[in-house]
Amino acid sequence: MSNLIIRKVAVLGAGVMGAQIAAHLINAKVPVLLFDLPAKEGPKNAIALKAIENLKKLSPAPFGVKDDAQYIRPANYDDDIAKLAECDLVIEAIAERMDWKHDLYKKVAPHIAPSAIFATNTSGLSITALSDGFPDELKARFCGVHFFNPPRYMHLVELIPTATTRPEILDQLETFLTSVVGKGVVRAKDTPNFIANRVGVFSILAVIAEAAKFGLRFDEVDDLTGSRLGRAKSATFRTADVVGLDTMAHVIKTMQDTLKDDPFFPVYETPAVLAELVKKGALGQKTGGGFYKKEGKAIKVLDPKTGEYVDGGAKADELIGRILKRPPAERLKLLRESEHPQAQFLWSIFRDVYHYIGVHLESIADNARDVDLAIRWGFGWNEGPFEGWQTAGWKQIAQWVQEDIAAGKSLSNAPLPAWVLEGVVAEKGGVHTNEGSWSPASQTFVPRSSLSVYDKQVFRAPLAGETSADPKTYGKTLFETDAVRAWVDDRAGENDVLIVSFKSKMNTIGPSVIDGLTQAIELAEKDYKGLVVWQPTSLKLGTPGGPFSAGANLEEAMPAFMMGGAKGIEPFVKKFQQGMLRVKYASVPVISAVSGIALGGGCELALHSAKRVAHIESYMGLVEVGVGLVPAGGGLKEAALRAAEAATQVGATSDLLKFVQKSFENAALAKVSASALEARAMCYLKPSDTIVFNVFELLDVAKKETRALAAAGYRPPLRVTQVPVAGRSAISTIKASLVNMRDGRFISEHDFLIASRIAEAVCGGDVEAGSLVDEEWLLQLERRAFVDLLGTQKTQERIMGMLQTGKPVRN
Known part of the structure; x- marks a missing residue:
């Protein structure tokens, strides 16, 4: 495969x-x-400029650092169209109208570089129909690249x-999207709404239909179909509101x-409640x-029923909550057999989705793996x-689904395909095996992609059924x-x-973790090139990432506190500090692989490590x-050293x-970076530290x-033996501003005390400005x-x- 380097990208359309x-x-x-289009009034780039300005106000934030908005170059089709020739990738992202897209393509096609990839970010229009009218040479470089909203946070593309489309174009684009942009790429067939929206939206429609059948409220349904099922906390109707x-x-x-011949076509009718809400705006x-x-x-x-808003808070019945905690086979059996309307509803939505994917797998995806990863990454399901x-x-569920189809309980009378009920899939107990995932078209289990970009993923996204x-x-x-x-690997x-x-x-850090970390450093110094601190939880899915560590393990320190009071904790704090110094002064590099x-x-x-590699x-x-x-593991000491x-x-x-x-300010206000890029701006990461976009590559990098x-x-x-510190004059200046905040009731008396002690630590204590101190002084x-x-x-x-509720107490 030739080495594609994306030097510049053009995005056509400055919408959301x-x-x-x-x-x-x-x-x-x-x-x-x-x-975007040239503005009719004011600067020609006004539409693009306004969109860039709006990006700074969005939440969740599209930028890792808000000021980076300055790097997007606004353009319009009148003045700047020739600049398309400078771009290696052109992504069209205008409104979902086939005629508007075709009109734009006629305008831009002559200006696209002969080697550039041309892609559309449509969420469901036919890619083939969009390419109608292209010369053959451009058709070969055209494909769909469907990001999910919001693009920074959603793993799926x-x-x-x-x-x-030339196969090497797809391989090059998949490599770029995976490693540079940090996405999980799934290849979909050119069918309406592709994979994730096709299955995900059907799932929502099934939920709406079954909720109406069993008389359940929207908030009741959301409590049943969110985290209890290992799905996004926003569940069904809250997610719809957000989208x-x-x-x-x-x-x-x-x-x-586009799906008039689909056996599930009646389900695609816009639900009356949704149509009414849209009509009202x-x-x-x-x-x-x-x-x-x-x-x-x-x-x-x-x-x-009334069209009015009522108090929320309807929940799953306690019995149903207990059933949902049972192992999968038992859970579905109990839901199917129960006469409780919530149980019947849940069995029905499981059955409907299994029925749908069984019928449609061959038409929407190359294999079952692509369906599962698309739904996990695009809709936030854990499985x-x-x-x-x-x-x-597999066999028992297939039998129950088939029985419900025969009894007229399902949303369609289409039978399950033969491959579901007999043959190698039934024999192996499902679609995922160590050989690969089932492809009805090729009648084989298709292995994972062998693109070299995946060599960097020591642990690829796991699938149930694969070892x-x-x-x-x-x-x-x-x-x-x-x-x-x-x-070691x-x-x-x-x-x-x-x-x-x-x-x-x-991944909290207590004395036992410090002991283990110290032992690992000693072993690394003896036999290895270095040590990486990396947490397996970085790979949790649906959403990849973290935690690297939630901090010191206060619970592990509580026995010492109970026996010796506050003074009894001092040995724990000292041990933590010495552990961090052991990391810093190890004779081999200790690298923190940070995620979450x-x-x-x-x-x-992370601050004491030789280097940080951060997602x-x-x-x-x-x-x-x-x-x-106050931070007492050397974090304030490191702040003083870096300042000097x-x-x-x-x-x-x-x-x-x-x-x-x-x-x-960072410590006194407990500021947390909103990204690795912001952590760099806050000096928790150094300019020389590496930021990785795909969490699956973190360990390899x-x-x-x-x-x-x-x-x-x-x-x-x-070893630091002489470091100049800001001293008592700086502490006095900081305290003066804290007094104003306290007297203005922006902070409490206790907040004032804590912030004052932080100021003393970062400024080196009650010494003259410019005094030279050592690390131990700052740690003390x-x-x-x-x-x-x-x-x-x-x-x-x-x-x-905090220990009892997980929430900070303001006092």
């Missing part, structure tokens, strides 16, 4: 999707031209070829218009009301529908305790870097204020306050970075502040509140 695709490409450091009811109605309309979250409406602090839910069917017992590598047991274990596992050429993974809840949350002690572990969705911060404490280093580089050691100010440091003759930093300031605060009643209230 086009602008957000452009933003995420900028996150990935890909230059972007954002095109569907790649859809036409019959004439937009007009968008949902449009996708359903596409199915109505109640389009969900963006208009302030849809299936739900917020009135003051109360969330109201629509009563479809795909084929996986659910297979784990519950995939388990990251908790994979490789060769060198030692294992209750707290950590130290291991024992494949040839991969076994030169030691990996340590934590086993505590949320790295809070408190987790952030401090784009890394949320880092020193958040101990939330439990009434920065000041020294510009010859400004006489004004250290401005160099510690940002670090003080971290190992490669370890080898690179070792090959360059890695030496740990020299942290430790003393931590122990003193722990002895206060208000901090103890905050800790107990």
Whole structure:
């Protein structure tokens, strides 16, 4: 395969999707031209400029760092069309109108570079029909590339070829989307709504139909079909509100218009309640009301019988809640046999989806794996529908579905295909095996893609039925305790870097984790090129990512507190600090592979590492204020050291306050980065640290970075014995601003105390400005502040509140 380098991308259409695709490409450091129509008044690029400005206001944020909006170049078709020739990839993302798209293609096609890939981000229109009228040469470079909304956060991208798309084009684009943009790519057939929307929207329509049949409320249904089923917390109707009811109605309309011969065609009728809401302009979250409406602090839910909003809060029956916790086979058996309307509803929606995917697999996807990954990545299900069917017992479920079809209980009378009921799939107990996933067209189990980009994924997204590598047991274990596992990837050429993974809840760090980490460093220094701290939980799906570590394990420290009071905790704090110094001064590089949350002690572990490799969705911060404490694992000490280093580089050691100010604010306000890019701006990551966009590549990149440091003759930093600090004058300046905040009642008296102790630690304590101190002095300031605060009643209230409720107590 030739090496495709995407130097610049053009996005055609500055609407919601086009602008957000452009933003995420900028996150990935890909230059972007954002095109739209020339404005009739004002600057010709006004439409694109307004879209770029709007991106800064969106939540969730499309940019990792808001200021990066400046890197999107606005363009219009009158003045800038010749610039398309500079682009290696052109993505069209205008409204879902075939005629509008064709008109635009006629305009831009002559200007697209002869080697560039041309793609449409349509959510459901025929890719082949869109390519009608293209010259053959351009047809060969045209395909569908369907991002899911919001593009930064949704892992799925569907790649859809036409019959004439060159295979190498698809391979190149899949490689770029996977590694550079960080997506999970699924190849779909050119059928209406492709895979995820086809199955996902059918699933929603089935839920609406069955809820009406069994007389269930919308909030009741959402409680039943969200996290209880391992699906998105927003469940069904809340998700529809977030996506937009007009968008949902449009996708359903596409199915109505293009699937008239489908045996499930009657199901594609727009539900009356949805049609009425759209007619009224109640389009969900963006208009302030849809299936739900917020009135003051109360969330109201629509009563479809009266059209009025009523108090929400309907829940699953306790009996049904217990059934849903049973193993899959038992769960479905109990739901099917129960006469409770909630149970009958749940069995019905499972049956409807199994029926649908069984009938439609051959027409919408090459194999069952693509359906399961598309639904997991696009709709946030923890397991795909084929996986659910297979784990519950393939043959038994198939028999029950067939019986319901015969009894007229299902949404269609179409029989299940023969391959479901007999032959090799039935014999093997499902569609996923170690040989691959079932393809009805080829009558074989199709293995995973062999594209070289996937060589970087030590652990690919697992599927039920496959015996995939388990990251908790994979490789060769060198030692294992209750707290950590130290291991190597024992494949040839991969076994030169030691990996340590934590086993505590949320990967918190207590004395036993510190002991294991220290043992791993000693082993790495003896026999390996370096050590990577990497957590298997980075691969959790539906949504990939984290936690790296939620911080210090307060529960593990509680016995010491109960026996010795606040002073009894000091040895624990000192041990934590010494563990972090052991990481920093190890004679081989220790690299933190960060994904998801790295809070408190987790952030401090990363700060002390030789280097950090972080997934784009890394949320880092020193958040101990939330439990009434100060960071005491060396995080404030590192802030003081970095401030001194920065000041020294510009010859400004006489004004250290401005160099510690940002670090003080970050800790005092418990600020957490909203991305790895923002963590870099907050100085939790250094400019030299590596940011990875695909979480499945995190471990591989971290190992490669370890080898690179070792090959360059890695030496740990020299011990810090003389560092200039900002001193008492800077502490006084910070405290003066804190007094104003306290007196203005923006912070409590206890907040004032905690923030003052943070200021003392980052400024080096009660010494003259510019005084030289060592690392141990700074650690002692942290430790003393931590122990003193722990002895206060208000901090103890905050800790107990957090342990009991998981939420900060404001006192």
